[in-house]
Amino acid sequence: MQPSDAGSLWDALTDSGQLAHSSLRSATARITVKDLAERSSLRGHLGELRDRTVLITTRSQLATALALIELDGIARRVILYPGEAPREHLPFVIATGAADAVVCDQEGSQAASFGVGCIVTCDEALTTASHPRGRQRQTEWVLLTSGTTGLPKLTVHTLASLTAAITARRQSNANDTVWSTFYDIRRYGGLQIFLRALLGGASLILPSSQEPVSDFLRRVGAEGVTHISGTPSHWRRALMSPMAHKLDPQYVRLSGEIVDQGILDNLHAAYPNATIVHAFASTEAGVGFEVRDGLAGFPAEILGKQDNGAEIKIEDGSLRIRSARTALCYLGDKSAKLVDRNGFIDTGDLAELRGDRYYFVGRRDGVINVGGAKVHPEEIEEVLNRHPQVQMALARGRKSPITGAIVVADVVLKSADNDSDTRDIMALKQELIEACRRALAAYKVPAAIYIVPSLEVTTSGKLARAGA
Amino acid sequence: MISQFERVAKEKKVKLSPLTDDLVLLESGLDSLSFAIIVARLEDELGVDPFSADEDLEIPIRFIDFVRIYEDATK
Numbered sequence: 240m241q242p243s244d245a246g247s248l249w250d251a252l253t254d255s256g257q258l259a260h261s262s263l264r265s266a267t268a269r270i271t272v273k274d275l276a277e278r279s280s281l282r283g284h285l286g287e288l289r290d291r292t293v294l295i296t297t298r299s300q301l302a303t304a305l306a307l308i309e310l311d312g313i314a315r316r317v318i319l320y321p322g323e324a325p326r327e328h329l330p331f332v333i334a335t336g337a338a339d340a341v342v343c344d345q346e347g348s349q350a351a352s353f354g355v356g357c358i359v360t361c362d363e364a365l366t367t368a369s370h371p372r373g374r375q376r377q378t379e380w381v382l383l384t385s386g387t388t389g390l391p392k393l394t395v396h397t398l399a400s401l402t403a404a405i406t407a408r409r410q411s412n413a414n415d416t417v418w419s420t421f422y423d424i425r426r427y428g429g430l431q432i433f434l435r436a437l438l439g440g441a442s443l444i445l446p447s448s449q450e451p452v453s454d455f456l457r458r459v460g461a462e463g464v465t466h467i468s469g470t471p472s473h474w475r476r477a478l479m480s481p482m483a484h485k486l487d488p489q490y491v492r493l494s495g496e497i498v499d500q501g502i503l504d505n506l507h508a509a510y511p512n513a514t515i516v517h518a519f520a521s522t523e524a525g526v527g528f529e530v531r532d533g534l535a536g537f538p539a540e541i542l543g544k545q546d547n548g549a550e551i552k553i554e555d556g557s558l559r560i561r562s563a564r565t566a567l568c569y570l571g572d573k574s575a576k577l578v579d580r581n582g583f584i585d586t587g588d589l590a591e592l593r594g595d596r597y598y599f600v601g602r603r604d605g606v607i608n609v610g611g612a613k614v615h616p617e618e619i620e621e622v623l624n625r626h627p628q629v630q631m632a633l634a635r636g637r638k639s640p641i642t643g644a645i646v647v648a649d650v651v652l653k654s655a656d657n658d659s660d661t662r663d664i665m666a667l668k669q670e671l672i673e674a675c676r677r678a679l680a681a682y683k684v685p686a687a688i689y690i691v692p693s694l695e696v697t698t699s700g701k702l703a704r705a706g707a
Numbered sequence: 708m709i710s711q712f713e714r715v716a717k718e719k720k721v722k723l724s725p726l727t728d729d730l731v732l733l734e735s736g737l738d739s740l741s742f743a744i745i746v747a748r749l750e751d752e753l754g755v756d757p758f759s760a761d762e763d764l765e766i767p768i769r770f771i772d773f774v775r776i777y778e779d780a781t782k
Contacts, residue, residue: 452733476739478766479732501762508765610739640758641743672718681719686744687751 247312247374248398251438261440265301266447266458268363272308272437278365280305281342285370287357289313294338294353296320296329298346298448299363300424304433306342306361309372311398314340316379318393319425322448324383325680328391330354335571336381336393381570382427384522385606385613389679393570394522403564404526404547405435416441419459421469421477427522428495428611432468441466453482460485468492471502472610472642478505487512494518495611496643497599500535507533523577524584525564527551536598537590552583557603558590559583605704607636607644609682614646616704619685622678623671628652633694633702634685648685651694664690708774711748715741728771735770755780 246254252272262271279285280302293314297303303319310317318336320329332338333353340357380401383391418436422429424445436443444462446455456477459467467488469477474493477483491506491513498517506515519527519537527549530537544550549562561583569575578584587604590597607614616634623632630651636644650671668688675684695703709726712735716723721736732742750756757780758764767773 453731472739475766476733479739479742479768481731481768499762501758501764504763505766637747638759639743639747640756641739641746645740645743645747647747676718682740686747 247372247378248308248434248437249312249372250374252308253373261437262442263301263304263437264442264444264462265299265363266450266454268301270301270305270363270365274365275305275308277367277369279309279368279370280361280363280365281309281359281368282361282366283368283370284359285309285313285368285372288340288342288359290315290376291340291357292316292318292336292338293340293342294318294320294329294333294336294355295342295361295425297342297344297361298322299344300429300445300447301363302344302361303425304443304445305363305365307433308437309370310342311378311380312374312376313372314378315376316381316395318381319383319430321383321423321425323423324391331390332383332393337570379567380430382425382430382522382566384427385615386572387615387617389615389618392572392575395567395570397567400525400564400566401430402434402438403562404431404520404549405438416466417444417462417464418442419444419462419464419467421446421455421467421473422495422611427520427525428468428470431520431526436466452476453480456480456482457485460487464488466490466492468494470495470611470643471498472496474502474506475641478509483509486510489513491515492518494520496608498530498535501640503533503535519558519586519588521586523566524560524586525549525562525566527558527560527562527586534596536593536596539592539595539597550583553590553592553597554583554585556589556591558586558588558599560586601636601705605635607634607646609636609644609646610642612682614683616646619646619648619675619679619683620702622675623648623650626671626674628667629671631694631702633704635704637686642682645686646683647687647689649689649691649694651691708749708777711745711752712737715744715748726770728769728774730770731768732770732773749777753777753781 262269291314295303295306339355341353341355342359342361344362345360380396382394384394386392418432418441420429420432424430424433444459444464471493488510516529516531518529528541542551552559565584587602589600591600605616619634620632623629630653633649634646637647639645671688697703724730724735757776
């Protein structure tokens with residue numbers, strides 16, 4: 240069942256009585272759509288959230304999932320705050336998204352300092368409550384994505400744009416399908432799986448907060464998961480676990496990072512019965528295309544209009560997408576444009592033609608993709624440049640067989656410091672890494688610092704960035 | 708190699724499990740980002756990244772698997 244422009248998520252789930260049996264499961268709870276019919280995760284406060292802009296921040300992904308099912312069609316806007324997003328960005332997100340209500344778990348409500356008038360507690364346990372649900376308005380869904388300044392960008396979708404790529408209709412064997420994902424469902428990749436599972440009448444196993452990967456794999460195996468998705472880095476980490484063999488999926492999906500042949504081959508060896516699919520998707524551009532032939536890169540014949548309605552082209556070396564799945568706009572930053580005048584989004588991902596296939600080679604803007612998390616080099620350079628001995632710094636990606644890429648930095652010292660002896664240099668490198676560690680999230684801290692005599696600057700006066 | 712593990716654990720302020728042959732890497736106290744850092748620093752030190760050199764290399768599960776991959780690569 241696909242939600243039409245006129246229906247909410249709840250409408251889509253209840254239009255067919257059979258869908259009601261699909262369940263959402265965390266490590267501690269199991270809830271079916273049917274359970275939600277006369278009960279609520281919002282403790283009877285759904286009515287208070289009508290027409291509001293609601294920021295959802297819970298430790299439990301399941302709690303957020305339940306709140307989303309209830310709020311779509313009721314709230315004016317929902318803003319999804321991922322579990323690992325820094326708490327100190329909350330005030331910025333609340334202000335930029337114009338949130339006037341917060342849905343949080345018990346812990347969050349005790350620590351409440353959100354500066355909004357309406358705070359509603361939400362958790363995995365349902366209470367009896369009946370409120371009219373279903374489409375009363377179109378709700379905007381806001382997803383966070385990384386911005387150059389270190390603060391997130393708020394990207395607006397609707398249920399229609401989020402589900403436009405989901406073509407699989409409910410099948411007779413849907414009840415046997417059990418989805419899972421390593422992603423947080425508050426990120427685009429995870430949200431796709433949440434909606435795909437629900438609308439396909441399947442069940443979904445969600446990771447719990449801080450759950451070790453081996454525990455999650457054991458649980459996913461015991462629940463009989465048939466379909467599972469993650470980034471290549473999620474998968475490399477999973478295959479490092481002795482529990483990886485607990486899983487016997489029919490379908491394995493990868494997205495969110497460049498997929499190399501190594502991870503595809505390793506997955507094929509680990510799960511010989513599974514169809515292994517890699518997809519190109521981004522928060523802004525939505526799902527672009529899927530590759531099912533087991534090879535890295537994508538066939539050149541994919542360019543042009545696809546059966547699924549997306550249109551793909553390469554222009555100035557980067558991938559451009561036009562489809563009904565792209566985000567509507569950014570909130571806050573009026574100058575930021577999503578699409579060009581022909582309706583295409585420039586993904587900024589550089590693709591190179593070798594033979595009859597394109598391969599991704601990095602990003603035009605130097606953005607470094609560390610295990611699916613995008614890092615803007617300017618943010619790291621800003622920290623390094625604050626150091627009195629640093630003249631200029633360039634943060635760049637270095638290929639990593641574990642996380643796809645890691646951050647390293649080239650640093651030019653002020654002239655007087657070039658004669659420093661080796662011991663001083665070692666101490667300085669350590670000092671710079673420490674400074675980054677204090678100011679930045681762990682995945683943004685350079686793994687190595689290289690002292691270089693100079694850095695290339697373009698004619699326009701900017702640091703020359705190679706594709707990461 | 709042991710000193711690289713210890714250095715990263717110290718930087719990340721995590722307690723490193725004793726590095727026995729059978730230690731499951733994911734249970735060592737280090738996360739995948741830490742392993743990425745170790746691999747990068749070992750490459751700077753030894754001039755070899757066996758994982759990038761051979762994409763089809765089997766993914767290591769225990770400490771001894773990791774050590775053997777480097778032993779084979781530096782032979």
